[in-house]
Amino acid sequence: xxxFRVAAVQMRSGTxxxxxxxxxxxxxxxxxxxGARYVQSPEMTGGLQRDRKALFASLRPxxxxxxxxxxxxxxxxxxxxxxxxxTAIAREDGKIANRAFLFDPAGNLVTTYDKIHMxxxxxxxxxxxxxSATYEPGRETVIADxxxxxxxxxxxxxxxxxxxxRAQAMAGAEVLTTPAAFTRQTGEAHWHxxxxxxxxxxxxxxxxxxxxxxxxxxxxxxxxSMIVDPWGRIVAEADHDEPGVIVADIDVAASxxxxxxxxxxxxxxxxxxxxxxxxxxxxxxxx
Numbered sequence: 001x002x003x004f005r006v007a008a009v010q011m012r013s014g015t016x017x018x019x020x021x022x023x024x025x026x027x028x029x030x031x032x033x034x035g036a037r038y039v040q041s042p043e044m045t046g047g048l049q050r051d052r053k054a055l056f057a058s059l060r061p062x063x064x065x066x067x068x069x070x071x072x073x074x075x076x077x078x079x080x081x082x083x084x085x086x087t088a089i090a091r092e093d094g095k096i097a098n099r100a101f102l103f104d105p106a107g108n109l110v111t112t113y114d115k116i117h118m119x120x121x122x123x124x125x126x127x128x129x130x131x132s133a134t135y136e137p138g139r140e141t142v143i144a145d146x147x148x149x150x151x152x153x154x155x156x157x158x159x160x161x162x163x164x165x166r167a168q169a170m171a172g173a174e175v176l177t178t179p180a181a182f183t184r185q186t187g188e189a190h191w192h193x194x195x196x197x198x199x200x201x202x203x204x205x206x207x208x209x210x211x212x213x214x215x216x217x218x219x220x221x222x223x224x225s226m227i228v229d230p231w232g233r234i235v236a237e238a239d240h241d242e243p244g245v246i247v248a249d250i251d252v253a254a255s256x257x258x259x260x261x262x263x264x265x266x267x268x269x270x271x272x273x274x275x276x277x278x279x280x281x282x283x284x285x286x287x
Contacts, residue, residue, distance in 0.1 A: 008039075067101075097135065102151075203230045205254070
C-alpha cells in the first residue's frame, strides 16, 4: 500500500469557542494545502476553560457544536479525513464528555470517542487536576478504518495506559492517535518517552497533535506535537509550543515490518501474579 500524508495541528485554544474554531479551520486548511489526507487537532480544540461555571455556560450538544460543525464542513470541502482530537460536549444526561470526532472526506461522521481515563493527579508545585469532577469518562476504546490504515483513537491521559493501545494493536490498528493537552510539567518529563514507547511496543505509527503555550485560563501546556514511526523514530515534531502544522508520510507497511522483526504481539502470553515471601503491610510501612 502506498504511503499517505498525515498532519497534526498544534493549537493554543483559549476560552472563546468561536475564535478557536476559526484558528482550527485555518490550521486544517494549511495542513490540507501541504497535502495531508488525514488531519488531527489537539485535545480540547474548542477551548480550555478551568472555570466550571463558564465551561458549562459555553457547552453545546454534539449536533450544534461549533468545532464538530467546522470539521464536518472542512472534511467535505477539502476531501480529507478530519479528526477533532477532542472537545467538550454537553451530554443529554447533563454531564460533559471529552469527545473526539472523526469525519470522512464526504463530511460523514465516522465515529466518536469519549476519553476513558480522567486526569486526576496532584503534581509538584501545587499543580492539581480533577477531570472526573467535570467529565464523564468513556467506556469503550474505538478503532476506525480509513482507506489507508486502521486507526486507534485515544485522548491525552490515555497515553499512560498501555493496555488500551495494546488492545487496539491486537485488533489490527497500525496507527495510534493521542491528541493531547499535556501540562508543561508532565510533558517535559514524559511526553517524548511515552509516545515513542507506545509506538515501539505496538509496532505502530503514533500521531499526536498537542496544545501548547500559556492559555487564557492560566494553564500552560507543553506543545511538541509529534509523529513517530513503528520503530520509535520521531519523523516529525513541532519543536516548540507555538501554533502550527507538522506533516509526515505514513507507510502502513512499516508497521507490518516492525511487527515481523519483533513479533511481541504474537509472542504475548497469559500469566498470573504470585507474591512470594509476603510481608504484612504494617511491617512494610515500618521498614
